[in-house]
Amino acid sequence: MPVPLAPLTALRKGVRAFAARSIAPLAEEIDRSDRLPSEVFSALAGEGLTGLGIPPEWGGIGGGTRALSVVLEEISRVSPTVGTDLSVHLSVCAAPIHRWGNDAQRARWLRPLASGEILGAFALSEPGVGSDAAHLATRYERTENGVRITGSKMFITNGRSAGVVLAFATIDPARGSHGISAFLVPRGTPGFSVGQPLDKLGLRGSETNELVFDRAELPEDALLGPEGEGLSIALGALVGGRIGIASCALGVARAGFDQLRAAVARNPDDDRRARLARAWADLSSARALIEKAAEAKDAGRPYELAASTAKLVAARVAESIAHEAVEVIGPPATLRGHPAERILRDARVFPIVEGTTEIQERIVGKMLSDGRTGEDDSDDA
């Protein structure tokens, strides 16, 4: 039975109850075993959430960025592993397929993504390439019937189980950003394989893999969008994805805040109350920035500045509140199995994924200094 998408208060209430029922009891085990049971995605699918943002005509339940943000925050409050996997599936796999795909590609991929029959992944990063995505080393060459891809991708979320990977490769590194194209790579493609899982500090249970392309052959219809537009497709997807990842970070911040508040309530004094007040102010600022970015996106207004600012702040706030919670709780919070310990490890990942903090600062700083904000930043940015 899908959760109600509107009003947002009903959506939040519905998702919070779902997360408490279906995800919270598994969160500790997901972290400890570094494994996400398949029933978690089935449960998300049962609520329609694997199709959030995908229009009903393509098998989804529709819904805008505000709704997505609320869902990712509430899920990440109990398990940012699940929130991040869902964010990648929806924001940087399904959304660009919807935006750039032709109807045949939409029909082939969006329906199974929306129903949760398959999981989606986004593969831009490489062993030697992260922030500087214009310099990909993964190559493709033209064949009689399509393309052949050779190279490898690194740190790919949902990498092992994904039914489709949106992957990026260059026809010639000398062409820089103009040489890059986007491809929809089905699981099982000959020459395409998944490397060892990576044993991470945080977001444990979220699959993070190397993907290997060894002369992987793809037909012409694997090309997403125009040839040579791959970097724009990737960066465009990441701008939208940042609101989702910021929402996941906000969920982690909220979980850290819950721990902090309980600790202060157990042992209140002026210093601890002041820490709680600062955490609340930070949490509220991050939420306001995310809402602003999501509202701008839903209204069709420019949102790049707002999305990067929201991601920058939410990731910082998640880390600082998680740190405060451990500080105030004290030694018990350093023990494996304590929620605050897991929250601190999970929080540390958010300044890195989908564009590091330094990259967000460069984007925001450049847009502001160039006067290229695309929105009124004089009184409310």
Ligand SMILES: Cc1cc2nc3c(=O)[nH]c(=O)nc-3n(C[C@H](O)[C@H](O)[C@H](O)COP(=O)(O)OP(=O)(O)OC[C@H]3O[C@@H](n4cnc5c(N)ncnc54)[C@H](O)[C@@H]3O)c2cc1C
């Ligand atoms: C858990 C996890 C999941 C991930 N999932 C995915 C995924 O699904 N798909 C995907 O494609 N990638 C994924 N990534 C990769 C992630 O997007 C990259 O790690 C990130 O973009 C940084 O790239 P990098 O690791 O190569 O670091 P680098 O780009 O080498 O950066 C290293 C450090 O230098 C700083 N730096 C780099 N350039 C500059 C600059 N110009 N100015 C100032 N500072 C700079 C960075 O901020 C960082 O602190 C994931 C990473 C993690 C940890």
